[in-house]
Amino acid sequence: MTTRRLVLKSSVIAASLLAAGFSVQARAADTIKVGVLHSLSGTMAISETSLKDMALFAIDEINAKGGVLGKKLEPVVVDPASNWPLFAEKARQLLTRDKVAVTFGCWTSVSRKSVLPVYEELNGLLFYPVQYEGEELSPNVFYTGAAPNQQAIPAVEYLMSKEGGAAKRYFLLGTDYVYPRTTNKILRAFLKSKGVKDSDIQEVYTPFGHSDYQTIVGNIKKFAAGGKTAVISTINGDSNVPFYKELGNQGLKATDVPVVAFSVGEEELKGIDTKPLLGHLAAWNYFMSVKNPVNTKWIAAYKAWAAKKGMAGADKLVTNDPMEATYVGINMWAEAVKKAGTTDVAAVSKAMAGISFKAPSGYTLQMDGKNHHLHKPVMIGEVQPNGQFSVVWKTKGPIRAQPWSPYIPGNDKKPDTPVKTKS
Numbered sequence: 001m002t003t004r005r006l007v008l009k010s011s012v013i014a015a016s017l018l019a020a021g022f023s024v025q026a027r028a029a030d031t032i033k034v035g036v037l038h039s040l041s042g043t044m045a046i047s048e049t050s051l052k053d054m055a056l057f058a059i060d061e062i063n064a065k066g067g068v069l070g071k072k073l074e075p076v077v078v079d080p081a082s083n084w085p086l087f088a089e090k091a092r093q094l095l096t097r098d099k100v101a102v103t104f105g106c107w108t109s110v111s112r113k114s115v116l117p118v119y120e121e122l123n124g125l126l127f128y129p130v131q132y133e134g135e136e137l138s139p140n141v142f143y144t145g146a147a148p149n150q151q152a153i154p155a156v157e158y159l160m161s162k163e164g165g166a167a168k169r170y171f172l173l174g175t176d177y178v179y180p181r182t183t184n185k186i187l188r189a190f191l192k193s194k195g196v197k198d199s200d201i202q203e204v205y206t207p208f209g210h211s212d213y214q215t216i217v218g219n220i221k222k223f224a225a226g227g228k229t230a231v232i233s234t235i236n237g238d239s240n241v242p243f244y245k246e247l248g249n250q251g252l253k254a255t256d257v258p259v260v261a262f263s264v265g266e267e268e269l270k271g272i273d274t275k276p277l278l279g280h281l282a283a284w285n286y287f288m289s290v291k292n293p294v295n296t297k298w299i300a301a302y303k304a305w306a307a308k309k310g311m312a313g314a315d316k317l318v319t320n321d322p323m324e325a326t327y328v329g330i331n332m333w334a335e336a337v338k339k340a341g342t343t344d345v346a347a348v349s350k351a352m353a354g355i356s357f358k359a360p361s362g363y364t365l366q367m368d369g370k371n372h373h374l375h376k377p378v379m380i381g382e383v384q385p386n387g388q389f390s391v392v393w394k395t396k397g398p399i400r401a402q403p404w405s406p407y408i409p410g411n412d413k414k415p416d417t418p419v420k421t422k423s
Contacts, residue, residue, distance in 0.1 A: 031074035032067075032343055034059060034330075035094035037105025037115070037126075042082025043209040043237040047322070048107045050267050051129060052077060054323040055104050057305045058330040068334050069341070076100055082208070082237070084114045091115040095124045101343035102127065102333055104326060108236055109133060109179035116141065120420055125345045127333060129325035131262055131284075133182035135411075137403045139418035140345070142352060143373045144329040145322065146285055147401035148186050152232075154378045155260050155283035156187055158393055159230045160194065164380075165258055167230035169200040171220050173243075174234030176205035183234055183262070189407035200227070210239045213246040221250065224257045231259040240268045244277055254279030260380070265320035269387040277383045281392075284321035285361060285376040289388045292362035298327070299360075318387070319360070328357050328365055328374070363398050370417050373401035 036055045038048040059073045067073060076098045080087040087106065094100045095118065102125045106112040109132050119126050119140040131146040158164040170191060174180025184203055191201060202223055204216060220231060235243055240263070247259065253276075260281040266288050269277075288299065299319055306314035336351040337343055353369040366375045375398035381389025404411035 030071055032069070032071050032337075033074045033076050033098055033100040035091075035098065035100035035103035035105065036075050036077040037080060037087065037090060037094065037103050038077075039082040039107065039111075040077075040079040043239070044082040044107055044111075046238045046241075046271075047236070047263070047267060050318075050320070051105075051107070051322055051326050053306070053311070054302070054319075054326045055330060057302055058327050060305060061301070062330070062334050068337050069343075073334075080111065084108075084110050087111040087114045088118050091118040091124070091126075092122070095119070095122045101125070101337075102348075104129065104330060106130070107322070108177060109182075110177045112141075113178060116421055123345055125333075125348065127326075127329040129329055130322045133179045133186070134401075134403045134405055135182055135408070136421070137371060137415070137418045138421055139349065139372075141372060141418075142329065142333075142349075142367070143401070143403075144325040144332075146376055146378070147373055147403055148183060148405050149402040150285065150376050150378055150399060151262060151283050152183050152187060153190060154395070155262070155281075155380060156190060156232065158283075158380050159232075159258065159260060163393065165230065166228060167258075168196070168227045169223065169229040170196065170202075171223055171229060171231045171257075172201065172203045172234075173216065173220075173231055174203075174205050175210075175236045175239060176207055177236075179236070180205065180234035184232075186405045186407050187232065189405075193407065206235070206239065208237060208239070211242040213243045214250075217243075217246045217250050217252060220257060221252060229257050231257060233259055233261040234263060235261070236263045240264050241271050244269075244272050244280075247280070248273065248276030251276070254281070254382075265322070266318035266387060266389070267320050267323075269383070270318065272387075274383050274387050275385055278385065280383045281380055282383070282389060283378065283380050285378060286319075286321045286324040286359070287379055287381045287389045287391055288319045289381070289384075289390060290360075290362055290379075292360075294358055295360040295362065324360050325374075328359050332357050332367060365398060368400060371401060371403055372418050373403060374398075375400050 038052045063072045078090040080090045104127045126141045129144045131151045134147045159167045172184045336348045340347040340351040356366040359365045363377050377395050379394040382392050404414040
């Protein structure tokens, strides 16, 4: 009897476990997991937290319309904490443990470079929503931010023009990592092609989280004494706040030395008194201030969603370029999955070619059929007293990305289609 009871008990336990297993599988089959890989702490949290929020908003919108392939999207949010090796660890977790179908994430190029080998090894799919230095083209990444010819080069061309102040000298100031250094390498080559001498270009780099810009701003003023000067800022993260505060402290006005930033948007300006910064510039592919029905509806829907979620200051939330790129990327991916009829990486990647989306920028953006980059417009905005930007220049329409800059020797021989990164 004892043996028989044990056998029956074991059978009941086994059946229960099997039923639980089937239940877990059934629940898993009802959703498509989506990774959200952004720093929610550390020096980059000032920029990346809003991208996490935008990803969740976009996912909720898609789910409210019925999801994708009859399934709801299930976000899996992880915090790599502005720690570059931890980005790779969290990426591997998303792909191997959480089994996500796609990941939306990273801000800095060092974080993207950190996770890239993981996505290529495990054949994952990453959507990267921030402007970057180019010089990369992976089959496992879709780049929804700007390549240098969609931001950096047009911005410098503007500074060189009569309309932009006809600058003759350039102070290149950035955070010390791959994006600023590679971008400035490209810009230095571009400036030299336009006849600018090495003596009229100065490069300075500071660590992540740097906060003392008193000496650097003083040096900018000294450098500017040699002729009409502009500052090109590739400072990233929370270091932007003390840099801009120091510009104000030392009275460095845009009429004297304009600063054009590639990583400062509406989110970063929230913590700064912008009155001393009036006229300084930023180059992006979208600004919150652009007026069109799509943008108005998008901003209102995002604020309403945030209020419903109980987010503090929901009515004062801002939108910015990387948030728009995140939103566009998620919607394009969802459309590609529907088109492919599967979340399979190869099938979705193929389906992404040529997909278009009417973006809050006011333009219809298209994913290039070959190089995994969006065709994007370029806008240059001027800081206003309310922390917004007034668009002072823009392209007539979206332009095609050049992942490999023509100003780097040998790039004309690089492939225009994605290839695996050499380890």
